[in-house]
Amino acid sequence: MLVNRQLASHVPFDVALVGGGINGVGIARDLAGRGLRVLLCERHDLGAHTSSASTKLVHGGLRYLEHFEFALVRAALAERERLLRAAPHLVQPQRFVLPHPPQRGRPRWMVAAGLRLYDALARGSSLPHSVALTLHDDALAPHYRDAHAYYDARTDDARLVVSCAIDAAERGAVVLPRTACVAAARGRAQWRLTLRDAQREWRVDARVLVNACGPWAGRFAREVLGREQAAPLRLVRGSHLVVPRRQRGDDAYLLQAGDGRVLFAIPFEDDFTLLGTTEVDVGDDALDQGCSDAEVDYLCRELGRHLRDAPRPTDVVWRYAGVRPLHASRRGRAGAASRDFALELDTDGAPLLEVWGGKLTTFRLLAERAADRVCAALRVDAPRWTASAHLPGGDLERWIGPCAHADVALARFTAALQQRWRWLPPELARRYARAYGTRVERVLRDARLRPARSLADLGAEVRPGLYAAEVAHLRREEWARTMQDLLWRRSKLGLRGG
């Protein structure tokens, strides 16, 4: 899969994409599947920025109903269902409990009405409808008695990115991580791009250029493309904390902060809870700032009002921040800014497609619309194909037969995997099932003896839970190079002191 750069420098591409976050890889996948010659460059690791720093939800966005974004919520709920089917190993149902505060906060009738609408907009979903319930949850503060519960889905955002990149590459795209686009000259019929990696600089030609730089899209347009008009983006940093598990069961909580904002406490990686998030407006000169101590204090303080075991800054085992590239269609609080996306095609010379905004959840739809625009610009008639396609490893039914529910499918698949490789420790089998789905066969194929017959065949344990065979697989098939790639994006073993 690794690319011969000589080849990359001589092929005239149909499309060059800059930016290897979820939107860039999603578009590359779609276009490669339509038969176009595609190149994607990402200056760091794939998904190194916003697309690995999200709340990791595949959701309609319950709270966007308050801003009357019904079309966006309906579209996102349809994508949620598609992703549950396309990648049941990576996208799993998640129940959310929404406790009713005794005094302040959104009134109960409003929550009930919002959830009924959410259920209706999700028509045909495989997930259960919302319900009212009496709480018996000793992880929540004792003043909570009643709640509503509803379903959304959770994912591993970084692995979703890499899955799309694998699919794109297997369909013929040239995927170049650690390669920046540093200059772009526009001709009448094609672009000449200057790419730079750690060793050298070289040029490639492409008929269409796609700016998929997420929060950097405005900066890329200004500094590399020399465009003068301001990007229609509002940049809002959001931070998350990971602390030892707060809840006993598998429910996530949706809670209201004192300032009216919505906060999450989501079960994470078996032993942890993910807390989020904040909203801090930033300029495009401050995109690399991490989660501040003030944000840690805010999240601990606000969530401490809802959880019996209040999180303290010293409990934090991981903190991360990302910048939301919000399409600047509305003023006011960042939480009220639209999560919708816009695509802008400029054909004044070789075509340029710019991507503004979006959500992880709707990446496939965004990619499909972007690919339609690119195909139209190139006068290529290539049909859409991603709506019912699996992501790599998502064809669990090949092992377990048809199954309409992603959680049941993953449980059956994990059991089948353990049956087949009985010597795999259960924790490792569970992790491999979730990370690789049916591609687990390829991980185990990298064992020293083929096929692997014991844990020893996976080679040395490089870090707790990480064996040489998996490292070889991740280097060969998933572009992993550094410990950061291995421990925090291709896996989350960094949380376990890896």
Ligand SMILES: Cc1cc2nc3c(=O)[nH]c(=O)nc-3n(C[C@H](O)[C@H](O)[C@H](O)COP(=O)(O)OP(=O)(O)OC[C@H]3O[C@@H](n4cnc5c(N)ncnc54)[C@H](O)[C@@H]3O)c2cc1C
């Ligand atoms: C705090 C937070 C929580 C979120 N939670 C959710 C959620 O739960 N569910 C959901 O659906 N969405 C969520 N989102 C939104 C979602 O994460 C983003 O919309 C999405 O990840 C944006 O992807 P992207 O590809 O546009 O940007 P990015 O992932 O940032 O990718 C852009 C890439 O472009 C690269 N780049 C820039 N300049 C160059 C150059 N010159 N050459 C090469 N490469 C370049 C960058 O290195 C970067 O990797 C959240 C966002 C944030 C910040």
